[in-house]
Amino acid sequence: MSKYIFADKFFLDGKVEGPGFLEIKDGIFGSFSENRPVAAAEIIDFAGHWIAPGLVDTHIHGFRNHDIMDNDFEGLNQISEGVLSCGVTSFLPTTLTSSTEALNHVVEMIGANYKKVSGAKIKGIFLEGPFFTEKHKGAHNTRYFSDPSIERLKDWQELSNDSIKKIAIAPERKGAAEFIEYAAGEKIAVALAHSDATYEEAKQAVENGASIFVHTFNGMSPLHHREPGMVGAAMNLKDVFAEIICDGHHVHPAAANILMNVRGRDYTVLVTDCMMAGGMPEGNYQLGEFPVEVKAGAARIEGGSLAGSILQLNDAVKNVVEWGIATPEEAIYMASTAPAKSIGLDVECGKIAEGYAADFIVLSPELDLLATYLDGVCRYHLQKEGVR
Known part of the structure; x- marks a missing residue:
């Protein structure tokens, strides 16, 4: 009834x-x-x-003291339960750059168990790395960086029971063009991140099938009037999605507004990049292999670089409205329909x-x-x- x-x-x-x-x-x-x-x-x-x-978080590493890279089903389930308190009903567990062996184990665990979680629904896996470059490394371990490998992606997809829905790479790495064409042909959304690519390199990657810019402004070559870089590409290229972390630490509200105005709010995706300290008190935590201090609302590794966030997706919605850069309708769309659409899953969620x-x-x-x-x-x- x-x-x-x-x-x-x-x-x-x-x-x-x-x-x-x-x-x-x-x-x-x-x-x-x-x-x-x-x-x-x-x-x-x-x-x-x-x-x-229900909100859709397509970029989240952990929550309530659990990290996807812990390779633990109980932790994965706790994340799925915990993010319900953030308004999230669907999400992509997100890995970090690590060894091939570690990533093998993590994707295999998620692929075997993603339908068993009791909270928010897992819609696939986001592999953030390891095909990045050092200049904009963020909180990724450079010892594991390498050129894109179609064979490794095939292995991960097989181990995960075809659960990989999104992968991020630096488009200037050797073999990127062939890798992007292959992944996009397999219906895996290719995202660009942690990269010092030129505007032309990013443009070529999009022409090859890349369709998402990861946490725009962060971990990428900046906009310059003589070299627009990755940021310029995220703003100017057609039919691509731009992620943004609206916690007030990663991006100034005015910069977020500029991105939304030029990219369009239909193609702007609110994400959290949340790590294990989300939903927890301030203090000391881990992000992959790096110690992280959470203080004054921000998560940082030694040296001061931001290490993900503790942002909750419902707060990102509220923030952009309070900053006066989006209406409630636009903010909700950017945290539900837009992220689902960016990974080709708006036919079933968001x-x-x-x-x-x-x-x-x-x-x-x-x-x-x-x-x-x-x-x-x-x-x-x-x-x-x-x-x-």
């Missing part, structure tokens, strides 16, 4: 409606109507609140539309997260009247 969600506003696929009633049947979204359903129907009342699609899994969040008009639903079932909620 159907049940209905009543709320003041609904962020539906391609439009905002409300007040009204959204049908859910057997964990699947049905139709939306402004009219009250039949008297016998179950109605969950969220009067005064907003309903948005939207409130008929036939999609009923994964959604309940927000206050101030964009505070009140509840997270998976398949029509409440899996996270604040202890607050009217939320159940």
